[in-house]
Amino acid sequence: MRVALSLRSWRNLVPLIAVLTHYRRQDLSHDLLAGLVVGMVTIPQAVAYAYLAGVPPQSGLYACLLPMVIYAIFGSSKQMVVGPVAVAALLVAATVSEYAPKYSNAYLAITAVLCLQIAGILWLLRLSRMGGLVNLLSHPVITGFVNAAAILIIVSQLPALSGIALGEAESPLADLLNLLGAVSQLDALTLTFGLCTLTFLVASKWLIARCLILFGVEHTQDHPATRTGPMLAAIFSIIIVGAFGLSSDLDTVGFVPAGLPSIVWPDFDLELWLNLLPAAAIIAIITYVESYSIGTTLAAKQQTRINPHQELFALGAANVGAAITGAYPVAGSFSRSSVNYSAGARTPVSSLFCALVVVVTLAFFTGLFANLPKAVLAAIVIVSVIGLIDFKSSRRHWSIYRHDSWTELATMALVLIFGVEVGLLAGVGISIALFIRSSSQPNITQVGRLDDTEHFRSVKRFEVTTYPNILALRVDENIFFANATQIEDRLLRRALRRKDTRHLLIVCSSVNMIDATGLMMLYRLNSHLNEANISLSLSDVKGPLMKQLSNTDVADTISGEIFFNADQAIKRLLSNTQLAEGTHENS
């Protein structure tokens, strides 16, 4: 592939160049403010998700440095913030903890490999232009998966929240039962911190909004300050632990090394690489699906669009950044991106300021984490993921899209019981099976002339004129292998059942595709109809399909013709019939 290194292609590859060349002075204050606010939201989340992913707290902060900056340089979304996210953290923990103990250096080495693989897969999708593959994850499959992931995450935080130490995780249900069995080991102080934080966080939006009103702020709805609850909870708890000297009675974050991460290149171990690949593929796809949907939503608010190819590239690059700085897989964060947007960020420069907040924290404030209780972090995680759970769409779709609801519930149950890989694959399989099933039972309706117009509509729904010798049937589906036999059967039955039928007209206005099996079926149908002296014609064949059919001998093979539309077909067939009958009477 020749890469033309003109300035223009550089600009396409590095959207930040265009942003900086058109940067206006008034954007700076907006980006600065947004960057600082997002930084406030990021710090506690980053540390909390680090524990969820099984990496040391500083790794969570590192994930908000180089990866975030790299995305700001290469990403096509102006407001999306890339960094650690809950669902990816859960998947990382499930994958890597099979190979090494959590929070160890070996664990971090494997996490780095995972990041590189995710980057490789995203780039492969970019190069092969196969990004569309992710569309196989239908809405119900994603909803079911995210619901299950949120439940898994919440269950995983219960030990830290209650101070009960559990053994190796087996299944969420086993964990829950173990937890209930060990309820006597509950640590009252830990649980108090956990529950107080939970309560505070749930009420924090409202509380902070009230405070803002006291300070004379008018529009408190979606005010970025209302999102700083986690930061406030962390600061309060650090103060309380410090003031009352509780750090020895509580499980706290403890020592976090100060300073920036050093660049490390992961080792290569073929067996490990092969073993991690399936999980990497799943995380890569989930990462892309979530980030793309966040990016599209934000872009649409400003009547712009993001570039899916560029997103694949930028997310891959961000994960390479994570791999070499001891971080863990990153993706677009829904909560922080929306804070960034509502705080008024205008360009990716806000992400650079946010990274600066992380740098300052790493340089000067790592000592503060010593007194930060893990129960507070668990509460932060729980409150963040509760918002991900969505049972509404399942309820709303129950009466209309029964299939989709079943797919959603099945995906959720399978992810909970058999894990993410099995659940997601089964979900995709179920989606496809149900789609094929619904396509294999097409609607076939007789159409007739609407009044004196040239319109042909269903005889069931409209008062239309039909013709005794001509049976016009509209097939409302692509004609392909899964329904060809059924369509043949139904067309033949209706043609034979209706007395006096001399011509069968298939109205193809809803047929977008006829595959080889469908074409064979038309030939077969034609010869079967011939035996009964019924001619076969087609009408309303659309451009692309007509182009395809014109390469076959279908026009010569069928006993009738291919007409432009039903109107012309009926007129011609009527005159043919009269002609034939005239001849018949004369002879």
Added chain:
Amino acid sequence: MRVALSLRSWRNLVPLIAVLTHYRRQDLSHDLLAGLVVGMVTIPQAVAYAYLAGVPPQSGLYACLLPMVIYAIFGSSKQMVVGPVAVAALLVAATVSEYAPKYSNAYLAITAVLCLQIAGILWLLRLSRMGGLVNLLSHPVITGFVNAAAILIIVSQLPALSGIALGEAESPLADLLNLLGAVSQLDALTLTFGLCTLTFLVASKWLIARCLILFGVEHTQDHPATRTGPMLAAIFSIIIVGAFGLSSDLDTVGFVPAGLPSIVWPDFDLELWLNLLPAAAIIAIITYVESYSIGTTLAAKQQTRINPHQELFALGAANVGAAITGAYPVAGSFSRSSVNYSAGARTPVSSLFCALVVVVTLAFFTGLFANLPKAVLAAIVIVSVIGLIDFKSSRRHWSIYRHDSWTELATMALVLIFGVEVGLLAGVGISIALFIRSSSQPNITQVGRLDDTEHFRSVKRFEVTTYPNILALRVDENIFFANATQIEDRLLRRALRRKDTRHLLIVCSSVNMIDATGLMMLYRLNSHLNEANISLSLSDVKGPLMKQLSNTDVADTISGEIFFNADQAIKRLLSNTQLAEGTHENS
């Protein structure tokens, strides 16, 4: 399930009752003649396929007794002849030879289990009304599979044809190489018989037709006597072997026990049952697909139809008959059914006469098989299956249906390399994947008014009128999970790119289905368009889809309306725009 045992339902269950009550005297001579001719064709084929299936020769003959009679009683096809067929024989050999040596009693016991399982699966498909599942085997998959099976069968007959003894079969390629390596062990006499029979069989249709002309027969085309080549070859070779005393120098069929089979009920061994199940499922589906297509073809020639449910039941019953009489799995035979039809059979009574021929053979003529060379049988098998090979459809489809051709070739290659199960499953997978892929890249075309009509056609293919403020796009595909994002993306891009667009109209005349993912997409598209002050409307929504959408809140959610057709949509949107602009100018 309550089974109403009225006379009518009995007649439905046992079509032979209706046949016999309406039996006319003049049908008898036709059925008798056809039965005798089919018997002539059946005897050599039955013995030849028995060797292919790995069962003793009498088992092949037993397969033409009870199973054939049972199908004649329960089948809904008037002319289909059920019995041993080549492809099923190949699958039986591949499955059962894993568990027991060929031609042994243990082998026969396992074959009987297989028959019962096939019957069970066919009945299960009948009861669950899931017979449509077989439609997942697309035309290219079946063609690829049958081609591969024919090649496997031909290779399997080469040792018997050439007199070279081979060890256990591994793969067709290995067998071929072993055969070439052992070419020095070639038996000249065996090969002479084999090649002479091959040559005679290939020329037999033409030869017999010539002889018929000598006897004053006029219409030799498709005359049933032209199909008796195998019988003549068998008789000639028996005479030659007997006259020259060659039976000790040749591998012949040898002793075949006289008399009818005894009824045996197979043993039950759970592990064996479970092991055989996948193969039984494949054989059952192939059996049904082939038999159904034969039955449909013959029925269509007489403007009747066969009943797929009844076929599942009758084929299942025939296989139970095979299980308890020491036979092996049976299916509709294409060659014998067409001989039956062209010999003038009018009812299934001809099958009863054919069974009588088999009974007479078993009673009096089993001694003749002693001198029948196996090389002659191998030649009969090879000539029968050569007719199954079809490379034409692949060649014909190459330029038009590239996808289907690839599917066919891939299925064939995978069946040859990895066996029938893997090949067929992969073929189905590839068909589905390619279908989803083609559905995920829909045609989206701008439409405009054709002259002064109410018709709206593609701007690319017709001279049509468009309107500056209204963008009417016709989406030529169902809107579902695999293409929702792409459709959203393309609609949004075209709406934003075209200056002055105030209304986007999606013309749904080709949309047969919108799933939950598609609906979510419409909501998202609507809000994205709203941000750019573009309204979203739908038109030409067909009845069934409209019924479904009316249960959702899509009509209230989208900023525009759902119009009856594009004509009304354009008229209303134009007047709305003028109204809005009028207001604007006034204000």
